[in-house]
Amino acid sequence: MYAPLITKPGSSLERKTGSWRTNLRPKFLQKDCIACRLCYLICPEGCISGKEKNTFISDYNYCKGCGLCAGVCPKDDIEMVPEGETK
Amino acid sequence: MYAPLITKPGSSLERKTGSWRTNLRPKFLQKDCIACRLCYLICPEGCISGKEKNTFISDYNYCKGCGLCAGVCPKDDIEMVPEGETK
Amino acid sequence: MKEFLEGSRTVARTVRLCRPGVIAAYPITPQTHIVEDLAQMVADGELDSQFINVESEHSAASVVLGAVAAGVRAFSATSSQGLLLMAEVIFNIAGMRLPLVIVNANRAVSAPINIWNDHQDSVTVRDAGILQFYAENNQEVADLVLLAYRVGEDPKISLPALVCMDGYILTHGHEVVDIPEQKQVDKFLPEFQPVVKLDPENPETMGYLGTPEIYMETRYALQETMLEALEVITSASQEFERIFGRALPPFYEAYKLEDAERAIVAMGSVAGTIKEVVDEMRQEGQKVGLLKLITYRPFPADALYEALENVPEIAVLEKAISMGAFGPVYTDLKASFQGKEAAPKISGFVIGLGGRDVSKDSIRRVFEELRGPQTPAKFMDVKTELVTA
Amino acid sequence: MKEFLEGSRTVARTVRLCRPGVIAAYPITPQTHIVEDLAQMVADGELDSQFINVESEHSAASVVLGAVAAGVRAFSATSSQGLLLMAEVIFNIAGMRLPLVIVNANRAVSAPINIWNDHQDSVTVRDAGILQFYAENNQEVADLVLLAYRVGEDPKISLPALVCMDGYILTHGHEVVDIPEQKQVDKFLPEFQPVVKLDPENPETMGYLGTPEIYMETRYALQETMLEALEVITSASQEFERIFGRALPPFYEAYKLEDAERAIVAMGSVAGTIKEVVDEMRQEGQKVGLLKLITYRPFPADALYEALENVPEIAVLEKAISMGAFGPVYTDLKASFQGKEAAPKISGFVIGLGGRDVSKDSIRRVFEELRGPQTPAKFMDVKTELVTA
């Protein structure tokens, strides 16, 4: 029997697109955050998590460094920093 | 050489659809006609001709006897008569 | 129960027995009576099915694709231009391994436009991965619809099927048919158990991008599954006979072939006319026979070779041609013989295109011409002077 | 003039030389660069042509159909799903005897969706009555575009043509090509003189209803014309060489075939790789050869028989398969040999589907496998374990 090939739901998680990020990445300052969730809503990768104020964070395994979160944060609490820098 | 088959413009004239008419046909009374041309305009076969008052006539070689001309004539100057009758 | 029915109605009645949950079709002569009958059954509450009046055949095929993907048995019917317009979707359905049945009322293709019978429409999609069956008469159409669902839905196969019936000749022909009982059909055709389906409880991703890393494997699997279908057809045909008490030969019907010196290979209703001629010629002492091909895809190459290896002169009679080459069945059959021990003379004849009537006389002439030199694609019954400039 | 160009650009440049009045196409990978280049030429005023951005391939084909019917030379390009969606129109264009050229960037067909190269798309429309040419490299693509217009527009022929080039491998491949001069092209390809056209001065009715009284004659004429095209291709190819000073063999290219004991038959760019392997194996003392098929429709059956009758072992290598049967070229070729005197062993190999790379090693293995028992449709380079349940 020759079975149809099947993909599993959400299996894209296996693909770590963080490696595509070559220049900048977002640094979550966690200082003035008001938990408006805009960064969470706007991230095209869906790789930002957080609930309370100053808990928001990006999963660098997937973050492509687009900078949208930094642009959208009403409190400028996210900054794009060169790849080398630490969080 | 194998040529594409071609039909000639207006060659449908070769097909005498008057034979389809089995019951009634229009009789143009040519009495009260006002040359409104409605019969001419309405005939689906385009087989009515005429210009002046009381000159309108159908070409029975094509007339299918639908009765539209009789219905549309504002002067009731066209009558549907059984096939046998003469014009 | 035996009844005297129109072919289209025979199909509609049989389809109803198969309990499809979704029917989508687009009207095209000469398929229309089939879907009209089904529409009436639904309107009368006699058939519990969603009847979708789509806006094109491309969408008809897409609607049944969606329905089967959602786990429901589905049916469609089409013809000619409609089948060509579906071509893209049919390859897709096959590639997605979605079983469903489409009845094709065989009709010629444009241009010029012609609504009468030949086989050019269905043979054109022979590469797609859809099973193809051709019926001689309306009983066979009905039986093949049942077989097609059964084989296509077999989890080992999971492929669409096209049941082909000659336009007008069968679709609009009334004859005596035996319509089976619902409980027989339910036995032969158990509830549809899809291999994959769209279901929030178990969210599959269907129809993904097939990169070069795996694409060829999916095609390989399709080809191997097609060949596996030969076995499944054989066993289903045995089961068919057990349940319905009527034979339905899996690949072909051999008619007076054992000792034949000349044989015709043909598909569809013309087989009946050929049988008549075979009987007449046999009476005259001529050893002629017929191989009626029923299963065209998968192509039962080995079985055909065995059936025909002892016939020295074979004519493949076709209602189709691959322009600039030969008839499709002729080509497949020749390919199955080339390089094998038996090397009969196999000639190709193109016949009955666009409703050109095939008379007994035409068939006799084929048997005669067959004795002459091998011909690759001889057109029968054409007024060549009409088109020679 | 020799240039180093992308294949798509080579096509666009050549098409511009042909002076089409109407271009209609719908984007599809990997055909896009061709039409993008043409769009830019029009935007830059370098090409006097109506460039129509249609809403689908069905309409792309219909637009060029209309343009040619109105007496203007037209061009389109497509690929894969696009060609399948055009299928209905392509049969129609051929049946209406309207000459035009479509370049097909060969690509696999769905499902699963795959944008890489194989030949399944174009072979699927092999029945339609459209001439089909396959190119090994971009020079050949350009040359075949010229040839296709010339042959298709010959008043004896008046048929559409499909020029096939391998997606990515050629369309996106940059290489050295010789783009001819405008005046050479104008000489080879005179102004388009339609056989029939739409013109209020002489109002023809095109695309009428073809009743059974004449339909079959139109099909017969189409088949005969296809066969006549074999001669026209031959003479056009001679004329081509006279004008452009470069050979363009009409049907096929024979590569080290004279004394070959094993030969591969193949179409398209893979022929280049095969030539490399042939050279290597010849060096090793193995008598191998290649027949590169260029003209697939009409199918030059007799010419192929003659070219191959003395080769005892022949492999047909194909990037396509008729599911449940064999490769299309394999089938046509076998049919051309069956019943003839020469009875070589002809095996079928399916290779390079959906962008699966064809390496020299694959070709070597084909030459080796060819020595074994005859195979009808052996898939090369597949990871069978991926799909075996």
Next chain:
Amino acid sequence: MKEIRIHARAGQGAITTAQLLGMAAFAQERYAYAFPHFGAARMGAPMNSFVRIDDKEIRLRSQVYEPDYVLVVDATLMRGFDVLSGLKPGGAVIINEREDVPNPEARDGANIYSVPANKIAQEVLGRPLGNTVLLGAFAAATGEIELEALNKAISERFAGKVAEGNIEAAKRGFDYIKENYAKD
């Protein structure tokens, strides 16, 4: 096997007529194959339908070239067309007669039956659709089907009043032949 050719105009029920004939044969446990042959017919255009009747399964799929019987539903079709063409020697033609169209001359031993079917239908059904009258006449003239079988076919094909009327019409056609033509 007996072969029947029916001449009518599209819209005059030639297909139903053929079907009823087949159904009647089936009611007598015979086999039948009834099928239409159109051009791309529009109401009024001439068309044919065909019927084959036999005691065994019918396999022949070609058109009928040499009918045993011909039914002419619309006599105007005989203008300029020979409805006897191909008729087997000794065959029968049943014509829905019309005053303004002359019947053909009998030849080759053809039996020509002329029935005022539309007139009868007008009386019985209130509409000049003489098809079932013609079928009744066919039953009487040829003996190929029995009137009861025809009635059964009519009741299956139509319902209620329409069925009743057509059964009566068929009977009238049957009687008309019995009364006006000596058996031969």
Next chain:
Amino acid sequence: MKEIRIHARAGQGAITTAQLLGMAAFAQERYAYAFPHFGAARMGAPMNSFVRIDDKEIRLRSQVYEPDYVLVVDATLMRGFDVLSGLKPGGAVIINEREDVPNPEARDGANIYSVPANKIAQEVLGRPLGNTVLLGAFAAATGEIELEALNKAISERFAGKVAEGNIEAAKRGFDYIKENYAKD
């Protein structure tokens, strides 16, 4: 015949790089075949392109499995991937170096050239697109193409300022190799 494999991310100009290489070879009256190999690439996704260069027409259409040379346009691709894979013994790898990514160990006599191409490009072009720098380095390291030929290719492919800048960039790449690597 020489075969080259180029590693880059979609959007980083791997195709243009391959094309320039081919054009340069063509400018030296050699033959070339340059072609991309994508997945269904989106900006950022890893992809390859290939070039073959020869003195006669190139017929081989397969991908490059055993390159003579490898160009690494984006060093981050070397994370988790061995860019030396398949490299012919004695072949060369030219890497657009990046501080945070270590270069591979040389093996099988591979010559590894590390060029700060993006940095140079930033200086020369004002954008960190080191492709032409790498090509200049390739010319110097391998001798397969001459700098003039490369310049010709660049002037054909680009216009005005862009061309000038890239010619300068190529030169800088060329010089970088000449200065930093002994010929071998």
Next chain:
Amino acid sequence: MTEHLFSRGHTACAGCGQALGARLVVDAAGRNCIITNNTGCLEVFSTGFPQSAWQVPWIHSLFENAAAVASGVEAALRYQGKLDKIKVIAQGGDGSTSDIGFGALSGMVERGHDVLYVCYDNEAYMNTGIQRSGLTPFDSNTTTSPPGKASFGNWRPKKPLPQIVAAHGAPYVATASVGFPRDVERKVKKALSIEGPKYIQLFVPCPLGWRHEARLTYEVARLVVETGLFPLVEFEDGELTRVRQIKPKPVEEYLKLQGRFSHLFRDEAGKAEIAKIQTIADANIKRFGLVAEKKEKAKESKKQEKASKS
């Protein structure tokens, strides 16, 4: 005999509204036009080989592509510099226009081709035997929307195609009916005087498919307008610019002439359905201001309905 550009001898049914409509259209267009035609009754009854009823250049390709073929013809004429002299007309039935060929029509309009598209609206697929199309009206009996125990016929409203094409921004969109032949003539001429894509939906009764007497084609084609079921309107650049005002007649008058609605005249349930159809007519009357005296009122109520803005 005055020569029409659509000749007698075609094989339409007696009383065919489409034959009448086609003749009116081509006569209004004149000799200097090229027609592309979808598959359908018109194509079949006018071109059975070897006869053709067309006196102007005419082409049929497929069921769904007349708009695309016309786009190609137009492009060719533009290329040849002949577009000012020769008009291009694409035409098809309601089925080809609203359903299978709608993509091609929408594309043609979107691209702005200088083509007049005429839809012969006989409210079903007639050529194939009266199946439901997108333009089949509510409750109509067709072979694929039959009434039955579980159905009153077609369960969807008629697709508002003129509005849809107008919403594309086409320079000219009009409805017309063969019940008003001079109006048809005027609209065709007007359309051809405007550059760009034009659309006319022409109401053409089909005695065979609607099961009305052949002689009633004219009456039916007038009543549909006079009841408000098929308003005669014109849109320019997407805006309604002209309507034919009516003194509304009850829809029964229209429905009862036609067999396709006869199942509504059998019982009480049918009456309720007729009331629904009356609602459709009333809505049209209101929306398009078909009745003079109600004009102001209609405007009023429109104002009230007006979008709440946020």
Next chain:
Amino acid sequence: MTEHLFSRGHTACAGCGQALGARLVVDAAGRNCIITNNTGCLEVFSTGFPQSAWQVPWIHSLFENAAAVASGVEAALRYQGKLDKIKVIAQGGDGSTSDIGFGALSGMVERGHDVLYVCYDNEAYMNTGIQRSGLTPFDSNTTTSPPGKASFGNWRPKKPLPQIVAAHGAPYVATASVGFPRDVERKVKKALSIEGPKYIQLFVPCPLGWRHEARLTYEVARLVVETGLFPLVEFEDGELTRVRQIKPKPVEEYLKLQGRFSHLFRDEAGKAEIAKIQTIADANIKRFGLVAEKKEKAKESKKQEKASKS
């Protein structure tokens, strides 16, 4: 990490508006839905075998048939009696929606299927490399509508698809933009609460195809609304019921961020083109009443334009 129903690890470009849009849509829809998807960037970047980003049942068949496949899924769910529990969503790019798949969408709406169709409008065929679609805006540079000596880019206006679908009489039609993510959420939920065919056209910037910086996706998606070039509107049963009011910004602000319009910023001729684009925005502002204070005036002028009746 909060689980989205569209998972990370997909292969869209950084900053892709469509990836963002798709996540917003499916998250708003919730687990109990089935999605059918046309071919396009979204399908490609979310399902390269063997990975899939979808956490809900999802199917791709062809480029043009998501609406038809959804019709089939819906029919199947109806047959199974599950339609109250499971929502059906069809989706595709602007190209598949407005061009090749528009026939299928129109058919789906005409038949009244209970499906939400979402069009991800990035104003060109992105998956195949940025060719013009029916939704490409005026003067935009695409590979098949390139500017050149004889051209300023796309010479046709953007096809007014929301109005066209609304003209079909669909119960709910809305436009939305990923620049207003909560509005997207609201509209998806509202659409799914309504029975019958729904259509949402979601504006999704494409940094690759529009040549703007990835980080500007949000800003571009806001500016298009704030300039009036892409009004946020809602139609119910064909009537405009709600619009988002704006304080209009000049179109330059929007255009200058994007490489696809950079040819308009080179010279005087370009300025004239920008003025044309401003006209488009102004017309939208007027037609939809996007500016509060002008609201009454707009009504006024509308009245004056009102159809002359005959």
